[in-house]
Amino acid sequence: MRAFTALAAAELRLLARDPASLFFMVAFPLMLLVLKRGDSGAVPGYLAMIAAIGGMGALPGLLASYRERKVLKRLATTPISPVLLLGAQLVAQIAAGLAGSVLLVVVTITVFGAEPPGNVVLLAAAFLLCSVMVCALGFVIAAVVRNTRGASLIGMLVMFPMIFLSGAAVPRKALPGSLRQIGDVLPLTPAVEALGNAWSGTAAVFPLLILAGIIVAATAAGAALFRWE
């Protein structure tokens, strides 16, 4: 446990030192909110976006660089298990996303006077599942694409269309029908739905179950394909 805490704390500190992560997970969603004049209807989507930027935009490149630069190899000579390392990455990503999200929600309520979320516990649960889901997808990308540049690039190429088509960055209502259909099958769409439901206070289990299913499938695929070297 001490080893895990040390590892997760170090990873979180490294994330906080990364200007790109800091900008996209904290400042960028706030900017969008200001542009939207504090429309709280957009906030659940932004929460999914924050998680996706971390889990798919940043995590694949990070893991691939650890592998390429033999950081993973060095850690593999210590008593920590490889799984612990991935767990620490996950915790750090969730914590960073949570920080950005809490800030965003607080600003929405205090500065723009929006109603607080209908069901905070459900919102937290949806955010947690969403974060784990995007990190699992990021893990699959790092498993399939071996070099750092490739993994970063593919991560971005998957993440950007997804946040637009799933309703995270812009409402799906605004999209033409064919694009909306693509969104129907994207894994981030149920995450946006789950967050939206929790925000408005309606308890819907189905999107959460889908997220759990994606997590299980992606983790299994990632674990089967991931190479430490």
Added chain:
Amino acid sequence: MEAIEVTDLRKSYGDTLAVDGVTFTVRAGETFGIIGHNGAGKTTTVECLIGLRRADAGSVRVLGEDPARRRRALAHRLGVQLQDSSLPERIKVAEALRMFGAFYSDAADWRRVMERWGLRPLARKAFGDLSGGQKQRLMLALALVGDPEVVVLDELTTGLDPIARRETWRLIGDLKAAGTTVVLVSHYFDEIEALCDRVAVLARGRVVATGTAGELVARTGTASLEEAYLALEGADR
């Protein structure tokens, strides 16, 4: 007592036969050197010792355990410096030492390790901003922060300046005095002569000779370890 026993170790990477029947033992408290040409199989041998690679055949015992099967339990008692590895670019020297210290059940005080290896002035510097030799020094310190019983150092002083090299020798001497078993891979004969009780000479994946530097010199009828090495390596070709 033997700290390390390697018997008929074999390892290939695809078509490349890297280690072709290596046998040697290292006694507890001994400092054991491994020398050999580039590609001789030194790193591969060492990586089998620390459980990073599984041997194709033969047996490896470190402190009585099979490193391939008991890697994590053994890792608490092992300190490792790899020939080629790194840390996250933005992690600071003190953070790295503290974090690695937290991995081990019986770690040394990381602040003291930092002090001893002259890293204190660099404590707040990021890994990516260190010079090559400074990185090397940090990686050495990380090998010792777990207070290991066996230390495996692949290319101990490559990249260090002459003063840092001598300083490192002195610190390896301290380890030896404390009864730590050390395996070190090196291309420097002065280093081997200064530090090692015994040496194995590897060539093309096999051990061509093992003994004290004096024994190797006497056996080849040469005047120095370097000449002895060249004679042994040449005779094997």
